Amino acid sequence: MKRICLNRNQVFRGNLILVNKNHPIRKEGGITRIGFPESEEEMEWRAGEALLELLRAVDREEELALVSGFRRKTEQRKLYAESLRENGEEFTAKFVAMPGCSEHETGLAIDLGKKGGQIDLICPDFPYSGICQEFRKRAPEFGFVERYPEGKEAVTGIGREPWHFRYVGAPHAALMTKWKLVLEEYVRLLRDCGPEHLKVCLDGKRYEIYYQKCQGPETEVCVSEEQKVQVSGDNEAGFLITAWCSL
Known part of the structure; x- marks a missing residue:
């Protein structure tokens, strides 16, 4: 087994941090950002690179406008x-x-709109058809979820926003989409698993996902030598551990 030491400040950083009116941002700054061709928008660099790959994959990115990033x-x-x-x-x-x-x-969220005419900066048009729906369908492959879907307003505290996408990374975007969970529900699910880690096989990898409560200035977790590990804070009291290896 290998041991990983986590700093308390990491609770407030990472691709799975929950940000809403009940979970405000606790650590400002320190975000490495990248920009996009022919756009003034920026995103956190991992999210930005994933978005560029997604836009290339839909192959008609010239029809989509990046309305608002960081x-x-x-x-x-x-x-x-x-x-x-x-x-x-x-x-x-x-x-x-x-x-x-x-x-x-x-820096983990992006609002998109369909090009054509004047774009509303708060509620851009991003319909459930054409290139916009193609983007939406392929988004989980690249770590993005439609963050505020219809029917989840009471959970998120935000109205339906077809244009707003959030980067959560793999395999979380695919699991959230498959199980129809918003981030509030997904984080709660991982916390509630307790010592019974969530174990899934996806895209040729075996994942083990679990919650670890912050235990002070430093928290130690142990993972198998063969596993790769990614850690995100939950923006409240602990860490969401994603460990994986090839099947």
């Missing part, structure tokens, strides 16, 4: 205030996260 807290505050003024409290509560509570501030 935002600083000051930009989110400005957007929130402008929406309150122009659209009112009910609309804003439904579609615009409060400053410090937006996934865009993590």
